[in-house]
Amino acid sequence: MSLFNFFNKQRTTAPAARERLQILLAHERAEIGQSDLVAVLREEILAVIARHVPINRDKVKVKMDRKDQMSTLEVDIELPQQAALLTAH
Amino acid sequence: MSLFNFFNKQRTTAPAARERLQILLAHERAEIGQSDLVAVLREEILAVIARHVPINRDKVKVKMDRKDQMSTLEVDIELPQQAALLTAH
Numbered sequence: 001m002s003l004f005n006f007f008n009k010q011r012t013t014a015p016a017a018r019e020r021l022q023i024l025l026a027h028e029r030a031e032i033g034q035s036d037l038v039a040v041l042r043e044e045i046l047a048v049i050a051r052h053v054p055i056n057r058d059k060v061k062v063k064m065d066r067k068d069q070m071s072t073l074e075v076d077i078e079l080p081q082q083a084a085l086l087t088a089h
Numbered sequence: 090m091s092l093f094n095f096f097n098k099q100r101t102t103a104p105a106a107r108e109r110l111q112i113l114l115a116h117e118r119a120e121i122g123q124s125d126l127v128a129v130l131r132e133e134i135l136a137v138i139a140r141h142v143p144i145n146r147d148k149v150k151v152k153m154d155r156k157d158q159m160s161t162l163e164v165d166i167e168l169p170q171q172a173a174l175l176t177a178h
Contacts, residue, residue: 021126024113030170037110037142044137052129081119 019079021049026072038064038071046075053079108168110138115161127153127160135164142168 023045027037042062049055059078065071112134116126131151138144148167154160 018117019119020115020117022113022115022117024111026109026111028107028109028111030108037138040141041137044140045134048130048133048137049126051133053126 019081021053021075021077021079023049023075023077024072025075026070029069029071032068036066036071038066038073042073042075049077056080108170110142110164110166110168112138112164112166113161114164115159118158118160121157125155125160127155127162131162131164138166145169 025038025041025045042064046055046060055077061074061076063074065073114127114130114134131153135144135149144166150163150165152163154162
């Protein structure tokens with residue numbers, strides 16, 4: 001299944017013209033008990049995004065999950081309409 | 090379908106005990122032609138990761154895809170065994 005399908009499946013509401021950024025992160029550990037990279041990266045990745053687009057913290061959904069050998073992070077950010085980049089590119 | 094299934098489905102080889110980090114990023118634009126956030130974020134997110142774990146650029150697979158209203162980035166990083174975090178946590 002391609003990434004596009006995964007993200008399109010995620011859309012439960014009618015596809016209103018919203019601007020949206022989704023991040024999925026998975027850390028597969030060779031052994032149980034190793035440090036959890038996902039928890040470490042979470043805030044820094046959000047900070048990188050916030051440097052480029054205005055983010056309203058109320059519109060940021062974060063879901064973290066940790067199993068023995070896999071941790072995952074799902075971040076779903078609804079961006080303001082016409083979210084022009086803060087940094088010129 | 091949950092995120093775990095998505096990542097487990099991605100595993101084509103036998104589940105050897107490898108340490109792996111996967112990042113999926115999707116930018117859904119309200120209108121065609123808006124700036125592509127995924128391309129902008131790509132290098133900075135890789136830099137955030139490289140601050141925390143030793144990354145061998147040969148073990149980093151990056152796939153980017155851009156359609157009218159959706160851009161996606163898939164990054165698959167095989168981490169060295171026992172990849173201790175560079176930054177103490």
